[in-house]
Amino acid sequence: MSPAAISEPSSPLDSSSPSNPNRPKILVPEKVSPEGLALLRTLYEVDVLQGLSPEDLISKIPSYHGLIVRSETKVTSSVLQAGRKLRVVARAGVGVDNIDVPAATSQGIIVVNSPSGNIVAAAEHTIALLLATARNIGRADSSFKNGKWERSKLVGVEVGRKTLGIIGLGKVGMKVARMAIGLGMKVIALDPYASPDMARQAGVEAIVPSLGDLLPAVDFLTIHTPLLASTLNLLGEEEFKKMKSSARVLNVARGGVYNEEALLKALDEGWIAGAGIDVFTEEPPKEGSAAQRLARHEKVVSTPHLGASTVEAQENVSMDVCTQVLEILRGGLPTAAVNAPLILPEEYKRLEPFVRLVERMGSLYTQHFAVRNASGGRRFELVYHGELAEITNTRPLFAALVKGLVSSISDAGGRDVNIVNATLIARERGIAIDEKHVRNEVPVYNSLVSLRSFETTAADEAPVGQVIEGYVSGKSIFISKLDRFAANFTPEGTLLILHNYDQPGKIGNVGMVLGKHAINIKFMQVAGLNREAREAAAKEAATASSTEEDGPVVAVETASSSDGGGGDPKKEALMLLGVDGEITEGVVKDLGEAEGILNVSLVRL
Numbered sequence: 001m002s003p004a005a006i007s008e009p010s011s012p013l014d015s016s017s018p019s020n021p022n023r024p025k026i027l028v029p030e031k032v033s034p035e036g037l038a039l040l041r042t043l044y045e046v047d048v049l050q051g052l053s054p055e056d057l058i059s060k061i062p063s064y065h066g067l068i069v070r071s072e073t074k075v076t077s078s079v080l081q082a083g084r085k086l087r088v089v090a091r092a093g094v095g096v097d098n099i100d101v102p103a104a105t106s107q108g109i110i111v112v113n114s115p116s117g118n119i120v121a122a123a124e125h126t127i128a129l130l131l132a133t134a135r136n137i138g139r140a141d142s143s144f145k146n147g148k149w150e151r152s153k154l155v156g157v158e159v160g161r162k163t164l165g166i167i168g169l170g171k172v173g174m175k176v177a178r179m180a181i182g183l184g185m186k187v188i189a190l191d192p193y194a195s196p197d198m199a200r201q202a203g204v205e206a207i208v209p210s211l212g213d214l215l216p217a218v219d220f221l222t223i224h225t226p227l228l229a230s231t232l233n234l235l236g237e238e239e240f241k242k243m244k245s246s247a248r249v250l251n252v253a254r255g256g257v258y259n260e261e262a263l264l265k266a267l268d269e270g271w272i273a274g275a276g277i278d279v280f281t282e283e284p285p286k287e288g289s290a291a292q293r294l295a296r297h298e299k300v301v302s303t304p305h306l307g308a309s310t311v312e313a314q315e316n317v318s319m320d321v322c323t324q325v326l327e328i329l330r331g332g333l334p335t336a337a338v339n340a341p342l343i344l345p346e347e348y349k350r351l352e353p354f355v356r357l358v359e360r361m362g363s364l365y366t367q368h369f370a371v372r373n374a375s376g377g378r379r380f381e382l383v384y385h386g387e388l389a390e391i392t393n394t395r396p397l398f399a400a401l402v403k404g405l406v407s408s409i410s411d412a413g414g415r416d417v418n419i420v421n422a423t424l425i426a427r428e429r430g431i432a433i434d435e436k437h438v439r440n441e442v443p444v445y446n447s448l449v450s451l452r453s454f455e456t457t458a459a460d461e462a463p464v465g466q467v468i469e470g471y472v473s474g475k476s477i478f479i480s481k482l483d484r485f486a487a488n489f490t491p492e493g494t495l496l497i498l499h500n501y502d503q504p505g506k507i508g509n510v511g512m513v514l515g516k517h518a519i520n521i522k523f524m525q526v527a528g529l530n531r532e533a534r535e536a537a538a539k540e541a542a543t544a545s546s547t548e549e550d551g552p553v554v555a556v557e558t559a560s561s562s563d564g565g566g567g568d569p570k571k572e573a574l575m576l577l578g579v580d581g582e583i584t585e586g587v588v589k590d591l592g593e594a595e596g597i598l599n600v601s602l603v604r605l
């Protein structure tokens, strides 16, 4: 498997049964090869609705979880905002210039593409246009079909031994280079980011430093850069004037890299001899536009954006993106996300249980602590101990914490926090997270994660003493510390956390309240003060007993056997109850009023 870009899986959308009204839906407003769509149909509802206007798209998108497009659909921020359920936008091809990627990122929508499914097709199309422009194939075909026999008017030029200039020596550019060299051409290139070694190995004679070095030297010029601010109008009148009058230019990348008006002028004025153009600033070009005049120009061989239109390429890109959409919607990994950082699949596999753990720790924090301490705790330290500290790419853990912290208080319409938008959401909510790697030996478990909150209001930012620790055993996750209490429970389901004094009959009291409300107890655990807390309490007691006549009784042992008569009124513990059934405010109130109970939190994980 190739390096993958991932989003930490948010809660998977299962419910794939065809009869389930919540079955995830995917909209495909363009022609996408059926192979990939068939794969998606096994789990999801797929609607192919071609010919939608921008308004139609905005009105339809709210019910869809996935959108698969090619180059014709403009995925604007309005479309993305209307797509309240959207989790993924897939581009069945390479270029994502028709998708507002920053808007998708800010909404936590993953954008994926197929980075190499159509590169052979694009390179072959470039070579087709190279030969077609050299030998006037377009004009010859149409004149012959119109009953003419114009042999002397249609004399061409050879490409062998000529120089081809390539701007953009990436995936397509490099393939074009190899093919052109196979045709006996000399290739020189301009690409500030290309590897000179790889270029040399492919047979490229030189990587030149500037357009000024490239343009006068070439007989043919082809562009294979994306359309970026830096490549828009890369060639204008000045540049065309520097070229040989016999030169021909090609564009199978994106309309707009050659300024279309300038190219028309260059052809009309004879600054260059011809062009082969597949892509235009407007597709399809509007009546009378420069794009349309270019497409119809007699010195131009034009094709309607056919670079990727081969049976093979369409199958490739369809399979590439549909596989990713399938995975993302069930909480898995995309292999080519445009707006997520890279992580290896095996690395993610190792992190996965910790992602679950950290998300639950965040959610537990918000529901157990933040509810009672709304004033502080917006700065956090997430510390990775032991083997986990060796992992450098902890981005999924960061995202999981943000997700956990905000999920129970989020009103974002169910929009998931994920690896794509976690930083942004944390910033918006004033959450600061410091990640620390402590390469210490962790007793018992190989890896431990601790979450500590800090007051941000206090000038010295002293810890407020709220700590949650957890560990992973196999694939199971456990909380081992909750504030000053040593615990050992699986953070899942509905939990009631009761802070109490150890008093006889307390468990019976709690049981009676829950019984009265018909709440079923699935498990119960009593967490006593942890070692540091016990030592601190013992120290305090020692100091107090040396100054007081009747020293207080303090907690010096875990509270796990705390209900067994003769309880200690000063001994604190946490009673953890996993429960079934509806926990109303009335239940929480009644529990809070039970004897010996200091406070109660209801936590849903």
Ligand SMILES: NC(=O)c1ccc[n+]([C@@H]2O[C@H](COP(=O)([O-])OP(=O)(O)OC[C@H]3O[C@@H](n4cnc5c(N)ncnc54)[C@H](O)[C@@H]3O)[C@@H](O)[C@H]2O)c1
Residues within 6 Å of the ligand: 094, 095, 096, 115, 118, 119, 122, 167, 168, 169, 170, 171, 172, 173, 190, 191, 192, 193, 194, 224, 225, 226, 227, 230, 231, 252, 253, 254, 278, 279, 305, 306, 307, 308, 309
């Ligand atoms: N017509 C079609 O149907 C079709 C099909 C496939 C790809 N494409 C387009 O082809 C283009 C290239 O695709 P790719 O897969 O080779 O991309 P790529 O990312 O592999 O390569 C792009 C190259 O352009 C270089 N580059 C960027 N800015 C540059 C600049 N200012 N000057 C020189 N070089 C620069 C980069 O360094 C990179 O090497 C994309 O725009 C893609 O959408 C079109």
Ligand SMILES: O=C(O)[C@H](O)COP(=O)(O)O
Residues within 6 Å of the ligand: 070, 071, 072, 092, 093, 094, 095, 096, 118, 305, 306, 307, 308, 309
């Ligand atoms: O960027 C691409 O992949 C190509 O331009 C192909 O576009 P298409 O999918 O609309 O043919």
